[in-house]
Amino acid sequence: MASVVLSEAEKVYIVHGVQEDLRVDGRGCEDYRCAEIETDVVSNTSGSARVKLGHTDILVGVKAEMGTPKLEKPDEGYLEFFVDCSANATPEFEGRGGEELGAEIANTLYRVFSTESSVDLKSLCINPREHCWVLYVDVLLLECGGNLFDAISLAVKAALFNTRIPKVRVLEVEGSKEIELSDDPYDCIRLNVDDVPCIVTLSKIGYRHVVDATLQEEACSLASLLLAVTSKGALTSVKKMGKGSLDPESIFEMMETGRRVGKSLHAALQKTLDEEESLGTSRQKVGFLG
Amino acid sequence: MAAVTMRLPVARNVAGQSAPRDGEKHLVVPGDTITMDTGYMSGHGTYLDEEKLTASVAGAVERVNKLVCVKALKTRYNGEVGDIVVGRITEVQQKRWKVETNSRLDSVLLLSSMNLPGGELRRRSAEDELAMRDYLQEGDLISAEVQSVFSDGAVSLHTRSLKYGKLGQGVLVQVSPSLVKRQKTHFHDLPCGASVILGNNGFIWIYPTPEQRNEESRSFITSLEPVPLSDREVISRIRNCVVALVTQKLMLFDTSILFCYEASLGHQIKDILKPEVMEEIVLETRQRLLALEG
Numbered sequence A: 001m002a003s004v005v006l007s008e009a010e011k012v013y014i015v016h017g018v019q020e021d022l023r024v025d026g027r028g029c030e031d032y033r034c035a036e037i038e039t040d041v042v043s044n045t046s047g048s049a050r051v052k053l054g055h056t057d058i059l060v061g062v063k064a065e066m067g068t069p070k071l072e073k074p075d076e077g078y079l080e081f082f083v084d085c086s087a088n089a090t091p092e093f094e095g096r097g098g099e100e101l102g103a104e105i106a107n108t109l110y111r112v113f114s115t116e117s118s119v120d121l122k123s124l125c126i127n128p129r130e131h132c133w134v135l136y137v138d139v140l141l142l143e144c145g146g147n148l149f150d151a152i153s154l155a156v157k158a159a160l161f162n163t164r165i166p167k168v169r170v171l172e173v174e175g176s177k178e179i180e181l182s183d184d185p186y187d188c189i190r191l192n193v194d195d196v197p198c199i200v201t202l203s204k205i206g207y208r209h210v211v212d213a214t215l216q217e218e219a220c221s222l223a224s225l226l227l228a229v230t231s232k233g234a235l236t237s238v239k240k241m242g243k244g245s246l247d248p249e250s251i252f253e254m255m256e257t258g259r260r261v262g263k264s265l266h267a268a269l270q271k272t273l274d275e276e277e278s279l280g281t282s283r284q285k286v287g288f289l290g
Numbered sequence B: 001m002a003a004v005t006m007r008l009p010v011a012r013n014v015a016g017q018s019a020p021r022d023g024e025k026h027l028v029v030p031g032d033t034i035t036m037d038t039g040y041m042s043g044h045g046t047y048l049d050e051e052k053l054t055a056s057v058a059g060a061v062e063r064v065n066k067l068v069c070v071k072a073l074k075t076r077y078n079g080e081v082g083d084i085v086v087g088r089i090t091e092v093q094q095k096r097w098k099v100e101t102n103s104r105l106d107s108v109l110l111l112s113s114m115n116l117p118g119g120e121l122r123r124r125s126a127e128d129e130l131a132m133r134d135y136l137q138e139g140d141l142i143s144a145e146v147q148s149v150f151s152d153g154a155v156s157l158h159t160r161s162l163k164y165g166k167l168g169q170g171v172l173v174q175v176s177p178s179l180v181k182r183q184k185t186h187f188h189d190l191p192c193g194a195s196v197i198l199g200n201n202g203f204i205w206i207y208p209t210p211e212q213r214n215e216e217s218r219s220f221i222t223s224l225e226p227v228p229l230s231d232r233e234v235i236s237r238i239r240n241c242v243v244a245l246v247t248q249k250l251m252l253f254d255t256s257i258l259f260c261y262e263a264s265l266g267h268q269i270k271d272i273l274k275p276e277v278m279e280e281i282v283l284e285t286r287q288r289l290l291a292l293e294g
Helices: A008-019 A099-112 A148-162 A215-220 A248-282 B126-130 B229-247 B254-264 B269-273 B275-293
Strands: A035-039 A047-053 A056-067 A078-085 A125-127 A131-143 A164-166 A168-173 A176-181 A188-190 A198-205 A208-211 A223-229 A235-241 B033-035 B046-049 B052-055 B059-064 B067-072 B084-093 B096-100 B107-114 B141-149 B155-159 B171-174 B187-189 B194-198 B203-208
Touching: A008 A198, A008 A208, A008 A215, A008 B171, A035 A148, A035 A248, A047 A148, A056 A148, A078 A099, A099 A131, A099 A148, A099 A223, A099 A235, A125 A168, A125 A176, A131 A148, A148 A198, A148 A248, A198 A215, A198 A248, A208 A248, A223 A248, A235 A248, B033 B067, B046 B067, B084 B107, B084 B155, B084 B194, B084 B203, B107 B141, B171 B229, B194 B229, B194 B254, B203 B229, B229 B254, B229 B269, B229 B275, B254 B275, B269 B275
Parallel strands: A078 A131, B107 B155
Antiparallel strands: A035 A047, A047 A056, A056 A131, A125 A131, A164 A188, A168 A176, A198 A208, A198 A223, A223 A235, B033 B052, B046 B052, B059 B067, B084 B096, B084 B141, B096 B107, B141 B155, B171 B203, B187 B194, B194 B203
């Protein structure tokens, strides 16, 4: 993970600030940095999204391809995650430096999306045991500014919301099944992302915990808790990171905070996505040169 | 109560494109021909390409008599003798420390250029060398002055004055070196209640004003006492104002930071970083600065 070196006095300043609920940039312990979200930025994907959370910049692309269902789940499609930590983000990611972090993030995403209720996988099935849609979700880290997991989960949810899978029909022709693609390029199915969880990372600094830590705050925190929260406030997975220890009492407190913050996060994200959708074709795409 | 703000991106435009006051600036990008006239000498940022003077960096052309140079807008810090810098110790080596100052090469702080505690003047012995880590460790922040520049561009620092030395509690903001205005003094005690060191290398250090200014103002023992909440609010506000000024590409000096601080008092500290609030505050600052000049 990209990290900054801080002096002892700077760390003490940050820790004392968190105790008094005033972080270095004036936020409270439960405030997020201002986030910018844009979908449909990459034209040759089925869905894409870009999220900028302070200095953290994430790009997610979703490609829908036909594949065979897994043996144990013959009537469902599935998702495949791949995370690329580009060397643009920090020099530590040059060559194979970013592989470990990429694998960790991908595994976390698999866990978060492993619950049955997160995405309706049955809707991705075309022919049981023979054909199904496989959604390849590719995450690209453009800039590391702290709080990677939250930004990645927001971008993945936004990209899945933006994904348009072409409608296909199965025809029985002389005993063999044929798949017919609809002629209209706008005839697609959209995924229902209401139950897709978002990750909220709570970093323990001193005796309190903060949401959306910057790189400097992450350097002061020894342990953090990753919570996957749905829009209704249900926790789907919990993961502890860092080499410090966490008291069970503080874990309960952090879970309560995580659910509260998670609900506001989902509400804000849905509102922004709906706003973008309502602009329709008149929306000016900002993209990467804005 | 959690506050989560999300928005759609808006194409950024720098607020208030003011008319160039001191004549049209000749802006170039690498590869642009500056002049075909052979009477000029090539300075920094230029090179002679088949009798044509061509720019090698992106910036504004400056001409002094027959010397033409290009001053780059976004660049690493190029050290000059007498500059004040704020740096972070990266390595502790034999008889010297390596300091990171956002330049192409790490700067060097020799043990002999550092003041000993107590103000003694003597040759540095082997015990001093072994005790180097007690003075400055990896990660510590220092304020220092540039003593000399080596031929490869590396900078040699010294802290041979009581106002330089290890920095205590505060906030560091990293900006581009070209945005820090050269002034007579870079240590400012702002009337709003905090102090600021504007390093020429783009490292801005904001810290609570110490109560007494006595001889031991920069000791090696940093105070780890909690800073009071009122001071913290001022420091966070100044930090956000500096970030706002830098995002809108305004030069940083004590007056601009102070005007920006006063313009931001009507908003909450965390709101200053919202794009629309940032534009509004910086516009007001720009107007006040123009009024001051005119």
